[in-house]
Amino acid sequence: MIVRIIADVLIAIGAIFALAGTIGILKMPDTFSRMQASTCIPTLGMLGAMLGALLIAIFVKADAGAAVKIAVIGLMILVTNPLGSHAIAKGAYKAGVRPEKKMETDDLGRDLYD
Amino acid sequence: MQKAKFPAIAATFVLCFLFWILLDFSFKIEELIAGAVVSLLVALFSARFLVHEKAGWFFNPVHLFSAVFFWCGTFLVELVKANVDMAKRCFGGCKNINPGIVKVPVDLKSDYGQAALANSITLTPGTITMETTEEDGQNYFYIHWIDVTAPSGKEAGDAIKGTLEKGLRRVWE
Structure with a gap:
């Protein structure tokens, strides 16, 4: 019972951070800031939900196979997400995407592309 | 090859x-x-x-344990801090941002260490590694930072990745 409550709280925390990331994606002013906000979703949003699911799988359902699969899913998201983020950000910058408002400092453009 | x-x-x-x-x-x-x-x-x-x-490298228990300690301890704390900060900005209407790309020096030498550091930085909300270069034997990362508080160089590097780099140096150096 206690475990169930802790798991539900963890899933709720994950949902709150996912909501924050979604609001960021919709309201941030430029591409890169939007990507920054979206990083909330696969980190704490996913981690909270996965930890909650893991607790339920271990203590409520007592299913070792499901628990291991949940852990692997979480690990894979954590390992692959930064690769995608990096590739999209770099690709967007190379393709000429720039924020409307001038950035505070832009060393990448100064050194490599402009 | x-x-x-x-x-x-x-x-x-x-x-x-x-x-x-x-x-x-x-x-x-x-x-x-x-x-x-x-x-x-x-x-x-x-x-x-x-x-x-x-x-x-990784089958050495010392490296393995310091890696587990890094990702389950140091990195998790940084991740939660950055997440709370970013969530506050998002719920506050996304006005409180000051984005920019800074160039910071990196002291890790090995390929694996640099890859791990770059991925850890990207995984933290608020910073994305965009490019790496090497100049005169010193490695640099170009990092997109949501709230630029320091100009490029050592100071910005400490603010972004000070604790992460210290933890990773124990794993890879």
Whole structure:
């Protein structure tokens, strides 16, 4: 019972951070800031939900196979997400995407592309 | 492209086989043998892409434990802090931002260490690694930062990745 409550709280925390990331994606002013906000979703949003699911799988359902699969899913998201983020950000910058408002400092453009 | 050496193949094989067991999670002898054959084939073909430096690095328990300590302790704390900060900005109407790209020096030397640091930085909300370069033997990362509080250089580097780099140096140096 206690475990169930802790798991539900963890899933709720994950949902709150996912909501924050979604609001960021919709309201941030430029591409890169939007990507920054979206990083909330696969980190704490996913981690909270996965930890909650893991607790339920271990203590409520007592299913070792499901628990291991949940852990692997979480690990894979954590390992692959930064690769995608990096590739999209770099690709967007190379393709000429720039924020409307001038950035505070832009060393990448100064050194490599402009 | 260099040829795959035996330690590299063995390390890749162990990794693939552990992953097979994790995904399959049944310990019947036939399934284990099938997994071993598939892992060996994969290892033979892909070891030279996966392993570039010392292959036995991670099978040393000291490195393994410091890596686990880093990702489950230091990095998790940084991750939660950055997440709360970013969530506050998002719920506050996304006005309180000051984005920019800064260039920071990186002291880690090995490829793996740099890759781990770059991925950890990207995984933290508020910072994305966009490019890496090397100038006069010193490595630099170009990092997109949501709230620029310091100009490029050592100071910005400490603010973004000070604790992360200290933790990773224990794993890879």
